[in-house]
Amino acid sequence: MQTKVSGVLPEAVNFMRQVDRNRIIEGAYPVSAMPRLSDSLSNNEGFATVKLEFGNSVGFASLKGKVTATLTAQCQRCLQPMKTTVTGNFKFALVNSEEELELLPEEFEAYLLEDEEQSIIDIVEDELMLSVPMVLVHEEACSDYMKAQDAAGGVREKMQAEKEAAHPFAALKALKGDKPN
Numbered sequence: 001m002q003t004k005v006s007g008v009l010p011e012a013v014n015f016m017r018q019v020d021r022n023r024i025i026e027g028a029y030p031v032s033a034m035p036r037l038s039d040s041l042s043n044n045e046g047f048a049t050v051k052l053e054f055g056n057s058v059g060f061a062s063l064k065g066k067v068t069a070t071l072t073a074q075c076q077r078c079l080q081p082m083k084t085t086v087t088g089n090f091k092f093a094l095v096n097s098e099e100e101l102e103l104l105p106e107e108f109e110a111y112l113l114e115d116e117e118q119s120i121i122d123i124v125e126d127e128l129m130l131s132v133p134m135v136l137v138h139e140e141a142c143s144d145y146m147k148a149q150d151a152a153g154g155v156r157e158k159m160q161a162e163k164e165a166a167h168p169f170a171a172l173k174a175l176k177g178d179k180p181n
């Protein structure tokens with residue numbers, strides 16, 4: 001039977017004790033509590049929601065988790081802040097020693113239990129940092145940048161029209177290739 005704990009998320013717990021209770025822990029951390037992550041963002045607003053499942057997987061104590069957060073980062077096209085939602089999934093086999101670690105099948109990612117308690121928030125922060133795309137740009141229009149581009153685009157269109165006037169067959173070919181179905 002699984003026991004479920006929701007809401008208040010402690011920063012650290014004893015993982016093996018959660019495994020013994022087959023515990024599912026759900027809750028949230030403020031982004032502001034994750035300084036390594038928020039250093040790479042435009043601001044530290046928002047929350048990361050977390051679901052952790054402690055249990056056993058093919059003979060090993062395991063921790064399965066999912067984290068989701070809406071973060072505010074800088075758009076790399078217009079340099080304005082933009083919101084982006086990132087999600088990360090992870091699964092660890094919990095091992096007590098280097099020897100145990102060597103027994104793990106290769107596909108398992110190991111988490112070495114060293115102290116009495118283990119930090120959940122560190123895992124969540126690591127996972128979110130891995131999940132943030134390397135290049136972030138607004139999906140749609142970048143407000144100010146796009147206005148500037150539109151102005152420049154007007155000039156480009158005019159140049160294109162002049163070019164086509166000089167090569168009428170090229171323009172005709174383009175039209176033919178552009179038949180709607």
Ligand SMILES: [Zn+2]
Binds near residue numbers: 077078142143145
């Ligand atoms: Zn943008």
